Amino acid sequence: MTGIETSPGDHTALWPAPTADGAVDATVTVPGSKSVTNRGLILAALAAEPGWLRRPLRSRDTLLMAAALRAMGVGIEETVSDGGALGSSGPSGGGEAWRVIPAGLHGPATIDVGNAGTVMRFLPPVAALADGPVHFDGDPRSHERPLHGVIDALRALGARIDDDGRGALPLTVHGGGALDGGPVRIDASSSSQFVSALLLSAPRFNQGVEVRHIGAALPSLPHIRMTVDMLRAAGARVDTPEAGGERGVWRVAPSALLGRDLVVEPDLSNAAPFLAAALVTGGRVTIPDWPEHTTQPGDELRRIFTEMGGSCELTDTGLTFTGTGRITGIDADLHEVGELTPVIAAVAALADSESVLSGIAHLRLHETDRLAALAKEINELGGEVTETEDGLRIRPRPLHGGIFHTYEDHRLATAAAVLGLAIDGVLVENVATTAKTLPDFPGLWSGMLDATTTSARRS
Template structure:
């Protein structure tokens, strides 16, 4: 126990699994889909619905930002359960101030929206947000005719002086540090007077599935999009100017947020079922089926759900995670518990996420006894006997869920600020504890699920119920 943590209320005792898990976990909606849907609905020519959206810090920040620019968002409830948000487009306007928090989708998707507003829009955020790259979006918008004051930083804080419209046209972008640069421009492209042609000029393009998600959602909203995967020019996307349709969209479960729960099946040799896992999806989290199978598990998928099973053994893996980098923390946690070495590559861009995820994983897994080497573009993980200790999360939600996975097999793992998971996965501690109790687990009724199974849903940490301060 560290001296600093002994008197802090921010530490959570990661529960150790009492045995093989056997649970059904209903994962909340996708953050990536929810925030894209909100932007597209704001640009639409008619009202639309977003059903079963994720309610988390990132999505609330997005909704509040759009409201600040004049969009009406009414929050209601579906007759069959879950939330339903009615989005009524309006003339975008300033003056407005947007708090992006540390949400990449908000800080990158909304400057193009603000360029279409009538009046200035100021963007501010958390301290870490000021360190994250925005130059790709800023430079592209300037090339397309937008006026932006960032005092030469290429990052937050900044002000976009919207003129009510943007000419559009062709623009080059180096999206090597974030595919969100491309998605940000594409989402507003149909509203530009001449449409948009985006050419990625960098050597690498991380998280390409997220661009495919953007293209797919644009098309479903009525936009005409030419993309490389359809036989078009490599690294070039074209969006034709035109009106977008108001959609009635139901948000898929967030498959990336399913990662720790599927990992729990693998680590404990149990099984976890995730209802609503789509047969066809552009979400990067769908790759978990193949990755965790290679690491020793098996899965069965129906039209209603995906069930993943552990076999009692965990194998190391060599994998290029460039397309699915957000899955890295949980995969690294599982790799630390494997029988042999793992090499994770293609993820240099993770140094620019909520924290430097490569350095953080190497340091925190190493502090628990694992041999982790940070490489030029990834991690080399050599499993060793692990022990309990402090796991710092650096206000990164995916570091917190990775720590919880390690804690299943290692007694005495204390997780700093597990509440940071509210960024994309509200009620994570309750969901986690309820999963260990067995039965059906869903956001909002995790307490009931755990109690029915004879466990506890105390957010402080599992069957023992330990929480908060440790002194």
């Protein structure tokens, strides 16, 4: 698989964030969901027959996932549909597709996880099913991100893992070609990905798995619901007798998985900066193919941004969000949708009243410490953001230009672009890091503003 860089980009380059001349008016086609693409790749790799992923996301995280599966023996072929052999044009067909051909998983293999949580957490259980050792390493930041939940759980289920007691990367999984499975207790309060990691491979465990979360409230439950829904669609038997509360139990029975024909939804979390542009400028942005029903956390943007002063309409074409030119502060618990926090914080910094964002202490363990980074960078532009025990308090102040550091975090870069719409002179460090989940973000961003200019000239 070629055609895109899998490195995080130029760390020193500064991108002048464009300032909006007026209200935006554009249609922005957002690429496919990273979360769906990477889960779909794993389920297809573990299936009993070949399957398709249509309109997958091609980004650093998804290409790292595909490369890792190929290193363990899985076949992944690319093709482009013109609406013929691979399906009709429109949301359910056409465009790029990946054919995934399952094979006997094997080592030795070396996996580069980059700084992708889905790769570093979802693949060790897959590696435990391989015949031979699989070594995992990644970017320097990946060594600081917690993996203990997955490592400890896999050991309890019969896997052999060498990590020198770090509970983090680098590590080697000594695959034995199978895994016993069975009941396991984990604390997934630092990342819901610990649960999803075990569930995705569980149909291939000899006894399946019963995962019982024993820690504090689980973050990002929609992502676990996405995992469960995708497992069931692939033919797995999943029981969730206690899921939905602050503690959960998930049972997956051993079974064969179906080779699916999966169409990947647009990444709704990556739509956040574009919808925010409508809110910030008092304009209008349409995102085509927004699903009517979805487990993606980004769907909550409809409610959150409406509360902050906009309105939205969902039609067969997609979602159209309209801003009024006024932004209202918000008091929001973002525990289940923490990945939306950076862009929401940027919008809140431009509001006419205070915002309190809570339930997001786990963001300190993401690509960077997102709470500390947001507070520091917005404050250096003249803002007043303070960290709380589990979130941020944002008091709007007049802002000015300056360098916005991104710490190799794609969502910080998009948040900075939102601020730049209203503030002259915002320079975004390493905007190329957005390629982690959103290829050519600068091009999409400029295209949105160019479409607005063209529309204004025509009127």
